[in-house]
Amino acid sequence: MDLNTLWFILIAVLYIGFFVLEGFDFGVGMLLPFLGKDDTQRRMVINTIGPHWDGNEVWLLTAGGATFAAFPEWYATMFSGFYLPLFLLLAALIFRGVAFEFRSKDDNPKWRNFWDWTIFAGSLVAALLLGVAFANLVHGVPIDAEKNYVGGFFNLLNPYALLGGVSTIVVFLLHGALFLSMKTTGELAERAKNTARRLWLPVVVILIVFLVATYFATDLLARLGVNPGLIPLVGIVALVLVGYFLRKARLGWAFAMTSVAIAFALMTMFRILYPRVMISSLNPDWSLTIYNASSSPYTLTVMTVVALIFVPIVLIYQGWSYWVFRKRIESKSDALTY
């Protein structure tokens, strides 16, 4: 395996980490105003992700930085090409990020309500746009011979991409509901579990529709044949198993299954891309690949050494931070931080 492939995999891993981790805190954010029926419950909801959401978001920042370092042309084409959606994504992440911090700092109900809905909207818009962006990556976008994106804003809002956005939202909702049911107690945990039960079937249906649509919207069929291979099937099976574990009230397992489903859905997308990183819908030869978009072998070598040393360290301490906060959040308001 060459370094270009290694970095393609590493960036895929970073995005998978981001979707699995920030996925549940986006879901929790979207569910916040609906599942938290009073201020204590809303505080409980926020406290489940309080110690983690910022660290989770760094997976996206690191994925962006790694893309810049390893594939500068990919970074340049994608970030300038998806300009307005990315601006909206940034606006959503900015508002959502400060909302967690600001909400608890004033007890005026209007103030708190405003930031609760900000968290909701920020999570929703971010999830939608991430889904739209990834669907567009596998669908292909107009890129010319000079590696420039030549489509407009509305090219990115095609039906397939919007379906990708909706799929991302509903998966994150299920993922977040399961996380809440696992991390809270009492009435709130019960409500989160019921929400997950109600969401499960629609999510399975939407995801299967999205997978089928992927056959038509991408070159998956031409490249890999009718049999989608093991990866997407594992994703679908995991999603089906969520329903089984929910019925058995094995919430930890159910949450693990949504994590697997999200990870395998993204693996499918990266499998479709490889060895391309951005597909040109104008001419296959104009696609950006892990070779024509990459950094020099020297830079890739340097970055490989850095990544091999520090990625394991990050995984260890971030994992440890989840272990520190492994307990469920009680509904005793004076024990809540936020």
Added chain:
Amino acid sequence: MAVLFLSRLQFAATTVYHFFFVPLTLGLSLLVALMETLYVRSGNEVYKRMTKFWGKLFVINFAMGVVTGIVQEFQFGMNWSEYSRYVGDIFGAPLAIEALLAFFLESTFLGVWLFGWDKLSKGAHAAAFWLVAIGSNISALWILIANSFMQQPLGYVIENGRAQMTSFFEVIFNPNIFYMFPHVFFSGLVTASFFVIGISAYHLLRKNEVDLFRRSIQQAVVFAAISTVVVAINGHSQAQHMVEMQPMKMAAAEALWETEEPASFSLITVGSLNGDSEVFSLRIPRLLCLMAYNQFECKIKGMNELQAEFEALSGPGDYTPPPVIIYWTFRVMVGLGFLMIGLALYALFLMMGDMLPTRPLALKILQWALLLPYLANTAGWLLTEVGRFPWVVYGLVALEDGVSTTVSAGMVAVSLIGYVLIYGVLMAATVYLLMKYAKAGPAPVHETIPAGEELPSLVGAQD
């Protein structure tokens, strides 16, 4: 051209705004880590309350630094895609390393610290905050390594129509970083210590929590006295490096149109309206030589000669940064720097005689001095970045060659207006919260929940 202008404006606006929060994060993280260490060592509850009080202000500020920092990382690709293509092989690496080494560290351990008061041992909890402080400052180091390449490109070769890294060590040990990082690091400490001094002065004036704020101000005054002086000494060597590497920046900072030997320092200079000649100037002979070379004899090239040199080297064009901006930002930065040295030493003098808490006038002045580092930081950053004109990467990539070609002026206008609105709203909320918590003071001894976070039962249900 409109795209270039709007993109520059947006980068300047978002960077200056981001840099309102960064220096306080860098410095205050260390001060709070020290407070908590004192608590762990002494077991004295007052240090715990200090940690919590200043920690709360830290966190509000930190959140703003984090969210505005995401914009910074994305906009190289969004607005400066051609720049990213051309130097991404070098410039992307420090950014990725910053995220991997610093962002994960600071955000993970801040979460642990905030929510882990009753989950970790005292020592481990303090260690978590040290990791936040280390992470924040490592982040500054790597972004300044990236910026150093833009100021003085080293460790690359032009190949395959772009710049490619040839030596990682030359990139990370760029001579600039030895001036820039200490300057930013100690400016962070200046900002944080004046922040702590200002708010402590406010409370001491009102005889509020005298013990706690006396300890706070004592710690901060010591840091202020040391770091203001270090920033100045370091700034002096940085300017000497600048004379060698970016002579145009120095000429503009001194409003020196014609080459001078020996060179004089400008006390006040008024230029013509179009900024290309001198109308009136009051200058101290030879002082600039002393500043630039530590001697009385020297020759400093003026903007006109440097402009001619650049034209001969890189073809016709405008190579002179706007003298008005460079001249005044330089003076604001240096002038405020000296003012802060004076204030810090005066406060140190009063403190050693234990007179500080009883001098209302001094306290009133120190309270308002909180704003000075913000002005100086902004001026310094503008000087560094605007002074690089007309280059994105000094001598290598011109501004117009770096800007995105597929992004229209309308799109940049939309995002620029968007950022101004969002950042405006958030600035209002941040200042409101910081003032509210700063004025409220630390939580009462008997409970751990600060004012404003009363039990929800007092607030009532809300749907």
